[in-house]
Amino acid sequence: MFKSIKSPSPYTKTWISSITQVDSTVWNDLAKPLATPFLEWEWLWNLESSGCAIATEGWLPNHLLLWRDTKLVAAAPLYLKGHSYGEFVFDHQWADLSRRLGINYYPKLLGMAPFTPAAGYRFLLDPDITDAAEIKKILDEMLLEIDHFCDRHQISGTNFLFVDPNWKHELESRGYTAWMHHSYIWENQNFQNFDDYLKSFDSNQRRNIKRERKAVTNANITMKVYAGDQIPHHFYSFMYDLYSDTCDKFWGGSKYLNRKFFEQLRTSFSDRLVFTAGEIEGYPTPVGMAFCIRKGTNLYGRYWGAVQDIDCLHFDACYYTPIDWAIAEGIKIFDPGAGGQHKKRRGFPATPNYSLHRFYRPRLEQILIPHIKEVNEYEQRQIAAINQELPFSFEPPKLNSI
Numbered sequence: 001m002f003k004s005i006k007s008p009s010p011y012t013k014t015w016i017s018s019i020t021q022v023d024s025t026v027w028n029d030l031a032k033p034l035a036t037p038f039l040e041w042e043w044l045w046n047l048e049s050s051g052c053a054i055a056t057e058g059w060l061p062n063h064l065l066l067w068r069d070t071k072l073v074a075a076a077p078l079y080l081k082g083h084s085y086g087e088f089v090f091d092h093q094w095a096d097l098s099r100r101l102g103i104n105y106y107p108k109l110l111g112m113a114p115f116t117p118a119a120g121y122r123f124l125l126d127p128d129i130t131d132a133a134e135i136k137k138i139l140d141e142m143l144l145e146i147d148h149f150c151d152r153h154q155i156s157g158t159n160f161l162f163v164d165p166n167w168k169h170e171l172e173s174r175g176y177t178a179w180m181h182h183s184y185i186w187e188n189q190n191f192q193n194f195d196d197y198l199k200s201f202d203s204n205q206r207r208n209i210k211r212e213r214k215a216v217t218n219a220n221i222t223m224k225v226y227a228g229d230q231i232p233h234h235f236y237s238f239m240y241d242l243y244s245d246t247c248d249k250f251w252g253g254s255k256y257l258n259r260k261f262f263e264q265l266r267t268s269f270s271d272r273l274v275f276t277a278g279e280i281e282g283y284p285t286p287v288g289m290a291f292c293i294r295k296g297t298n299l300y301g302r303y304w305g306a307v308q309d310i311d312c313l314h315f316d317a318c319y320y321t322p323i324d325w326a327i328a329e330g331i332k333i334f335d336p337g338a339g340g341q342h343k344k345r346r347g348f349p350a351t352p353n354y355s356l357h358r359f360y361r362p363r364l365e366q367i368l369i370p371h372i373k374e375v376n377e378y379e380q381r382q383i384a385a386i387n388q389e390l391p392f393s394f395e396p397p398k399l400n401s402i
Contacts, residue, residue, distance in 0.1 A: 272294055
C-alpha cells in the first residue's frame with residue numbers, strides 16, 4: 001500500500017494495490033448505486049484474485065481512495081498499464097509515436113473495468129453526498145491527486161475508457177480530451193414481445209431473422225435461458241472452454257480471462273449472470289452458449305462459444321434469445337459487447353461512447369489533441385453512415401449513452 005497523503009482539506013487520499021485492501025461492503029456502498037455492474041467489488045476482486053488483472057499480466061491495480069475521517073467517500077478503480085491490450089480502445093499508434101519521439105508511453109494510468117468494453121466508468125461516490133459544491137470538491141481533489149501521482153512517477157498520461165456519458169462532461173470541463181468511439185446498443189422500444197421487436201424491421205430483415213431462428217430449430221436445438229441460481233454449476237467451467245476455443249479461432253491473442261475467473265463467478269457474481277444455451281436432447285452439455293450480465297434494466301453481453309459450427313446458432317444465442325428474454329424481463333438497454341459486423345442488422349444502432357485523456361508530456365499533448373479532434377469528426381460521420389443503412393421500418397433511436 002502506498003503511503004496515505006495528508007492535505008489541509010478534510011479528506012485523506014490513499015493508494016492501494018489490491019481491491020482486497022477495502023472491505024467489500026464499504027466499496028459496494030459506493031459502487032452498487034451505479035448503472036454498471038463492472039465496478040462492483042466482486043467483479044474487480046475476481047479479476048485480481050484469478051490472476052487476470054495483475055502486475056505480471058500488465059495490469060497493476062492502483063486504486064485511489066478518498067476518506068473523510070474513517071468513512072470512504074469516493075474511490076477510483078485504476079491500473080498502471082505496461083501495454084494497451086485488453087482495453088478495446090486502440091492507442092497503439094500513440095505508443096509508437098511516443099517511441100519515435102523518445103518518450104516513454106508506458107506505464108500509463110488507466111481507469112476502466114479490465115477487459116470490459118461497456119460504457120459506465122466513473123469515480124465511485126458516497127450516494128449520501130448530494131451537495132453540488134462538495135461533489136465538485138471531491139472530484140477536483142481526486143483528479144489533482146492523480147496529476148500529482150503521475151508527476152511523481154513520471155507517468156505519460158491518464159486515460160479513462162468507456163466512461164459514463166454524464167461524467168464525460170465533468171472531465172472535459174477539467175481539461176481532459178474526449179475521444180469518440182462507437183458501440184452497438186439495442187434499446188427496448190416498449191416492446192411487449194418478440195413479435196413487436198420483429199415489427200421494427202423492414203420486411204426483408206423480418207424474413208431473415210425468422211429464417212435464422214428456424215435454422216436453429218431445424219437443427220433440433222432448443223434455446224434456453226438460465227439466470228442466477230438456475231445456472232447449472234458445470235456451466236461456468238464449460239463456458240471457459242467455449243470462450244477459450246472462440247478466442248483461439250477468431251480473436252488471436254485476446255484470451256485475457258482464465259478458467260479460475262469463470263469458475264469463481266459462481267460464488268462471487270452469479271446473481272448477475274444470465275446464460276443462453278442451445279441444447280440438443282441427449283447431449284450432456286449445450287452445443288453453444290453465451291453469457292450476459294444484468295444490472296437493473298441493463299443487460300451486457302460478454303462471451304460466447306460453440307462445440308461445432310451450427311448455422312445461425314451464434315445469432316440466436318447472442319442476440320435473439322437474449323432480446324426475447326430481455327423484453328419479458330423489462331430490460332431497457334442491451335449492450336451485446338465488442339464488434340459490430342453482425343449486430344447492426346439485428347437492431348443495434350451505432351452509439352457513441354467515449355474515452356477521456358490527459359497527457360503529461362507537452363509534445364504528446366501538442367500532437368495528439370488536434371489528432372483526436374480530427375478523428376472525432378470522422379467518427380461522427382461513420383456513425384451516421386452506419387445508421388443510415390439499418391434495416392428498420394422506422395427512424396432508429398438516437399442513443400447518446402447507456
